[in-house]
Amino acid sequence: MNDVLLEIKNLKTSFRIKDDYYAAVDDVSLNVRKNEVLAIVGESGSGKSAFAFSIMGLHTRAEIKGEINYKGNNLVNANANYMKQLRGSEMGMIFQDALSALNPLMVVGAQIDEAIFLHNPKISKSLRKKQVINLLNQVGIPRPEKTYYQYPHELSGGMRQRIVIAMAISNQPELLIADEPTTALDVTIQSQILDLIRELKDTMHAGIILITHDLGVVAEMADRVAVMYAGQIVEIADIYTLMENPQHPYTRSLLNSIPTLAEVKSDLHVIQGVVPSLQNLPRTGCRFASRIPWIKDSAHEASPELHEISHGHFVRCTCYKDFYFPEQVKEERNYVAN
Numbered sequence: 001m002n003d004v005l006l007e008i009k010n011l012k013t014s015f016r017i018k019d020d021y022y023a024a025v026d027d028v029s030l031n032v033r034k035n036e037v038l039a040i041v042g043e044s045g046s047g048k049s050a051f052a053f054s055i056m057g058l059h060t061r062a063e064i065k066g067e068i069n070y071k072g073n074n075l076v077n078a079n080a081n082y083m084k085q086l087r088g089s090e091m092g093m094i095f096q097d098a099l100s101a102l103n104p105l106m107v108v109g110a111q112i113d114e115a116i117f118l119h120n121p122k123i124s125k126s127l128r129k130k131q132v133i134n135l136l137n138q139v140g141i142p143r144p145e146k147t148y149y150q151y152p153h154e155l156s157g158g159m160r161q162r163i164v165i166a167m168a169i170s171n172q173p174e175l176l177i178a179d180e181p182t183t184a185l186d187v188t189i190q191s192q193i194l195d196l197i198r199e200l201k202d203t204m205h206a207g208i209i210l211i212t213h214d215l216g217v218v219a220e221m222a223d224r225v226a227v228m229y230a231g232q233i234v235e236i237a238d239i240y241t242l243m244e245n246p247q248h249p250y251t252r253s254l255l256n257s258i259p260t261l262a263e264v265k266s267d268l269h270v271i272q273g274v275v276p277s278l279q280n281l282p283r284t285g286c287r288f289a290s291r292i293p294w295i296k297d298s299a300h301e302a303s304p305e306l307h308e309i310s311h312g313h314f315v316r317c318t319c320y321k322d323f324y325f326p327e328q329v330k331e332e333r334n335y336v337a338n
């Protein structure tokens with residue numbers, strides 16, 4: 001398809017621990033299109049950030065295999081200077097922790113100015129200043145002329161995150177990766193930042209990868225969703241399909257653990273256990289099997305594949321066909337007994 005911006009094939013990102021390499025991203029294939037928000041969702045430790053850092057070429061010590069195709073170039077193990085050039089120009093990244101993404105010793109305006117200068121050294125100083133002020137306006141900073149000369153510590157968390165966004169979009173990137181951009185912010189500020197990211201998609205037509213563990217954010221923002229568990233994509237679909245017809249037991253467990261106002265669930269599902277540590281990830285069979293022990297072994301595939309169950313809707317492992325929540329059985333029993 002010609003609206004594909006990034007084509008990722010069999011991406012494998014491994015970290016060395018003692019004498020061995022362990023894959024935190026294990027055989028991930030997906031496309032990112034122009035003008036879409038692709039959400040990557042999963043619990044802590046599922047490999048979301050390792051995936052994002054691989055795209056941006058930000059890992060210093062990882063072993064990366066596979067393909068990240070961008071405009072005819074494979075970015076895996078691409079030249080460091082080329083990656084530096086791409087970052088901040090064609091690719092922007094918004095990090096979770098705005099404070100650590102900013103230089104505490106520089107006024108924020110100068111930091112955005114520097115981001116522009118690095119990629120467009122021919123633009124005059126006065127024009128850059130105008131551009132910075134425009135950017136500050138664009139990200140909703142109320143008094144840009146004043147804020148230009150403020151240091152990060154003088155701004156609130158929400159304002160700092162806006163500065164980080166202004167830097168990320170300063171050169172109108174075609175791809176924007178937002179890694180938990182609102183986790184550190186309170187709810188009102190969170191929705192303002194999300195509105196801003198949505199606006200950026202509409203105005204810049206960028207492809208956006210939004211990394212989050214928050215399904216509320218996903219529901220509000222995403223066009224498509226990839227659910228990641230233990231380094232693998234376990235389900236991928238457009239947002240409506242994923243919300244209306246989730247299939248993988250992990251996706252269903254994540255969705256079922258959200259309290260809703262409309263439906264008061266007497267027995268909210270709690271996903272058992274945690275994502276195993278990198279060294280202890282099961283590398284054969286269904287990686288989610290140990291967290292749904294009530295599902296019989298024969299329901300799982302020996303080598304779980306992604307199955308396309310409807311157009312663009314992929315689910316890993318056959319266990320989705322036999323999956324149920326233990327709470328459902330209990331509720332049905334109670335219903336019959338009453």
Ligand SMILES: Nc1ncnc2c1ncn2[C@@H]1O[C@H](COP(=O)(O)OP(=O)(O)OP(=O)(O)O)[C@@H](O)[C@H]1O
Binds near residue numbers: 024
């Ligand atoms: N540099 C590293 N060296 C060794 N292990 C790492 C490294 N970076 C990440 N890991 C491990 O890789 C796995 C995936 O981590 P990652 O940070 O990508 O998860 P995540 O889904 O982004 O989680 P979070 O939401 O907490 O950021 C984890 O087990 C983590 O401990």
